[in-house]
Amino acid sequence: MKINKWILLIGLCAVNFCLGQNNSIKKPLKDIITATELKFNVKFSYAFDDVSDVVIEQPSPDYNLEQTIAYLNSKTLLNFKILDSRYITVSVIEKNISICGWVVASENNEPLLGASVVVNNSNKGIITNDNGKFQLNDVPLNATITISYLGFKNLQIPAKYFFSETHTCKQLVLTENKEELNQVLITKFLTTGFQKLLDGSTVLNTQSFGILPGLTDPDILQSIQTLPGVESINESIANINVRGGTNDQNLMLWDGIKMYHSGHFFGLISAYNPNLTSKVVVTKNGTSSEFSDGVSSTINMYTKNELTGKFSGGAGANLISADVFLEIPVSKKLELHVSGRRSITDVFKTPTYTNYFDRSFQDSDIKTTNESVENQTTTSNFIFYDYTAKVLFDLNENHKFRANVIGINNNLDYYERVVDNGESDSKSSNLSQENIGFGGQWMAQWNSKFKTHFTAYYSRYNVDAEDYSIETDQLLTQKNEVLETGFKLNSHYKLSDYLSLLNGYQFNETGILNETTVTKPVYDRTKKDVLLNHALFTEATYKQEGTFFRIGARANYFQKFNKLLIEPRLNLRQKVTSRFALKVEGEFKNQSATQIIDFQDDFLGVENRRWILANEKNSTDPTDRNIPISVSKQGSFGLEYHQNNLNIEATGFYKVVEGITASNQGFYNNFQYLNAIGDYTVKGLEFLVNKTSNSYSAWVSYTYSINDYTFETFTPSVFPNNADIRHSVSIGFNYDILENLKISLGGVWRTGQPYTAPVEGNETVQSGNSTFVNYDTPNSRNLDEIKRLDASLSYKFNIYQSINASLKLGVINLTNAKNIINRYYKVNPNDSTTAIQVNNTSLNLTPNVSFRVYF
Incomplete structure (x- = not known):
């Protein structure tokens, strides 16, 4: 009986225990x-x-x-x-919640600093901190969160996943994208949105862009000038000098379309709208073999390339222009992205516009009303605009199609009226600068190891000018046109998780027209050249643990000249310890289209650069310049140190560019109107120290270089390059005062540009009926050092639910330094035995304010 009672008691306890467990x-x-x-x-x-x-x-x-x-x-x-x-x-339940978590890598569970955490269909987002952690407040419960990190697969999670009664943070694991061998080395480089890749190139992610000194928007071509070895000797994005090269030596691509024009306001503002630009990759050396045609650098711009399925966009304005962009889903497989920007200065002239205008046209035929002489009145009207459109169509997961168009336009109208003895004469002049491009892409994933990427494009660049002279009753018409079509087929084969092969073929047809027409005396000169280029390229990329190795070659065949150029490429980064790494880069590259600077046939004194094609001395016209294909050879060796978000880099480089012409360099000396072929050699050292955290970033960079020309037919044959900037220092500091309030302060100091002065006591010489400046030894003197301090302030806030806004203030040249960026001389019209010194100055103190709305 007692046993039965115990059995019953144990059974009841077991039932109660099981029920409790259930x-x-x-x-x-x-x-x-x-x-x-x-x-x-x-x-x-x-x-x-x-x-x-x-x-x-x-x-x-x-x-x-x-x-x-x-x-x-x-x-x-x-x-x-x-x-x-x-x-x-x-x-x-319609409510907002707070979400938090930390993002780690799947392979080693290491936290990912700088991962992007974004609330879909809104501008709300954040970057993970040093521990990979993030927190976002007031997130709609029904929202979807996207977590992304370059080199890893995107992760999308519903916001309600983060809801917890204990308010604990969630661990989020990102899986490495094995196909992306060129992974991120530094996630926050200089500022949020800048990243450093293993191959040494730099990525600007405009969507997560933080703030840089002086900028109110992530101006693409202004932003990359913060990198060591990249600067502009005349503070113009139309003249970016990479390791001592000229602007035309930078290959500029927009979604695979080659662009021949870069700036509004004739070089002061980037012509590429950053709102639909996903990322910009800047490569100075060790370039992939799929790229050529730019002997100094490659600037590769990519627009957003994935379907979002959400209607979103934004609009904004600053003291120069206004813009709008939209992402419009048409169906689950089809989407349209559009953007447009236009100057507002023809309606509302601001102090910012006045400063930009004075800087752009200070040394041209354009006169403002403040410069009116007696009995003369002048007016000018300048506008610019740009637009982009992209169609995204996913046939399925393995076949995706893209088509896009980009247009850039600058237009200047100049009116002059002169009253003489009661009679009025007037003239109108016009300058138009335009670049339009069309492109299409087909991305195919044939199996887990093999994929192809086909790109085709058309690009047209035009500069047209009409200038009428009242005094001579002469009409001057000038034209420079570039037409280029091309296509490229890339094939990627994945041999393993660590090794991949790239093979491809590229074809380009480039035609360039130069035309000048004069009515009195009658003169007409038209020259058109066409060049066909075929290229085969191959490369292998290996990455495992601390080793990144890429080796390749490119074979270029120029059909017109029956000429073959072989270009080897090398890129190696080897991690020596957990903190130190060595890098070696090298490349051969070529370029067949270059710009000459024509002082005799300029466009209203505003634009004097003309694109021309190489002729390899095959021209039968004795008046033609001999233009060879430019070739470059470059090597560099560097050391990197990384610890606790402290990044230190030192890179020595040596570059030789052969096949340059005197007319390509824009000499203000005795060689100004001579034809000659030469080369330049630049050697130097780039040094960078960058310390970052979740709330601040500080950096200092220093570049030392020696850059010399060699023209065998000149005396002297060796002299300093126009872009010979021996010492250049850049410093910057960004600080997040609050989560949505950021400040940036930075400065630039560099030695002045070389220039040539007249011979003292014998400043001019006469040749027949003409008098010329008698220049001394070329580039034997330097302008005063350049000093500039810039600042920016950014504040982001929420207007209503998914509508967000930002207000930014930027000031360029905060101290209003009077920097001389160029100097030349001309014969004094009142005394032909003396020369007048002409100084071009930099932008004065220039504030700008931008307001943007995102939805």
């Missing part, structure tokens, strides 16, 4: 709803997606219907409402 077991909410419907003979009305991911502890079996519903309301973010004895509705 109450604590978590089950899918949809299963609990089904069981409740059967138990109480009721019917729930709900959307499957609202309950599909919800898992909770099942309610007590002793609960009645009312207690069960109360329990479900307390354990979920859903509203369970009893309508009558039969029906119960389930709806999502």
Whole structure:
């Protein structure tokens, strides 16, 4: 009897224990709803997606219907409402929540600093800190969160996943993209949105761009000038000098379209709207073999390339222009991205516009009303605009098609009226500068190891000018036109997780027209050249642990000249210890289209650069310049140190560019009107120290270089390059005062540009009926050092739900330094035995304010 009592007691305890355990077991909410419907003979009305991911502890079996519903309301973010004895509705609670988590890599569980955490269809987002952690407040419960990091697969999670009664943060694991061998080395480089890749190139992610001194928007070509070895000797993005090269030696690509024009305001503002630009990759050396035709650098701009499925966009304005961009989903497989920007200065002239105008046209035929002479009145009207459009179509996961168009335009109208003896004469002049491009892409993933990428494009660049002279009744018409079509086929084969092969073929047809027409005396000269180029390229990329190695070659065949150029490429980065790494880079490159600077046939004195094609001395016209194909050879060796978000880099480089022409360099000396072929050699050292954290970034960079010309037919044959800047220092500091309030302060110091002065006591010489400046030894003197301090302030705020805004203030040349960026001489019209010194100055103190709205 006692045994039976013990057995009964043990059984009751076991049942109670099991029941207790069952109450604590978590089950899918949809299963609990089904069981409740059967138990109480009721019917729930709900959307499957609202309950599909919800898992909770099942309610007590002793609960009645009312207690069960109360329990479900307390354990979920859903509203369970009893309508009558039969029906119960389930709806999502409209509320905002706070989410937090930390992002780690799948392979080693290491935190990822700088991962982007964005609330879809809004401008709300954040970058993970040193520990990979983030927190966002006021996130809509029904929102979707996208977490991305270059080199890893994107992760999309519903916001309700983060909801927890204990408010614990979630661990989020990103899986490495094995196909992306060229991974991120530094996630926050100089400022948020700048990243350093393993191959040494730099990426600017405009969507997560932070702030840089003097900028109110992430101006693409202004931003990259913060990198060591990249600067502009005349503070113009139309004249970016990379390791001592000229602007035309930079290959500029927009979604695979080669662009021949870069700036508005004739070089002061980037012509590329950053709002639809996803990233910009800048490579100074060790370039992939799929790129050539730019002997100094490659600036590769990519627009957003993935379907978002959400309607979004934004609009903004500053004291120069206004713009708008939209991302419009048409269907699940089709999407349209558009943007447009136009100057507002023809309607509303601001002090910012006045400073830009004076800087751009200070040394031209254009006169403002303030410069009016007696009996003369002048007016000018300058506008610019640009637009882009892109169609994204995904046939399926393996075949994706893209088509895009970009247009850039600058237009200047100049009017002059002269009254003489009661009679009025007037003239109008016009200068138009335009670059339009069309492109298409087909990306195909044939299997897990093999994919192809086909690109085709058309690019047209035009500069047209008409200038009428009242004094001579002469009409001068000038034209420079570039037409280029091309296509490229890349094939990528993945041999393993660590090794991949790239092979491809590229074809380009380039035609360039130069035309000058004069009415009195009658003169007409038209020259058109066409060049066909075929290229085969191959390369292998290997990455494992601390080794990144890429080796390749490119074979270029110029059909017109029956000429073959072989270009080897090398890029190696080897991690020596956990903190130190060595890098070696090398490349051969070529360029067949260059710009000459024509002082005799300029466009209203504003634009005097003309694109021309290489002729390899095959021209039968004795008046033609001999233009060879330019070739470059470059090597560099560097050391990198990384620890606790401290980045130190030192890189020595040596570059030789052969096949340059005297007319390509824009000499202000005795060689100004001579034809000659030469080369330049630049050697130097780039040094960078950058310390970052979640709230600040500080950097200092220093570049030392020696840059010399060699023209064998000149005396002297060796002299300093026009871009010979021996010492250049850049410093900057960014600080997040609050989560949405950032400040940036930075400065530039560099030695002045070389220039040539006249011979003292014998400043001019006469040749026939003409008098010329008698220049001394070329580039034997230097302008005063350049000093400039810039500052920016950025504030982001929420207007309403998914509508966000930003207000930014930028000041260029905060101290209003009077920097001379160029100097030349001309014969004094009042005394032909002396020369007049002409100084071109930099931008004065120039503030700008921008306001943007995102939705």
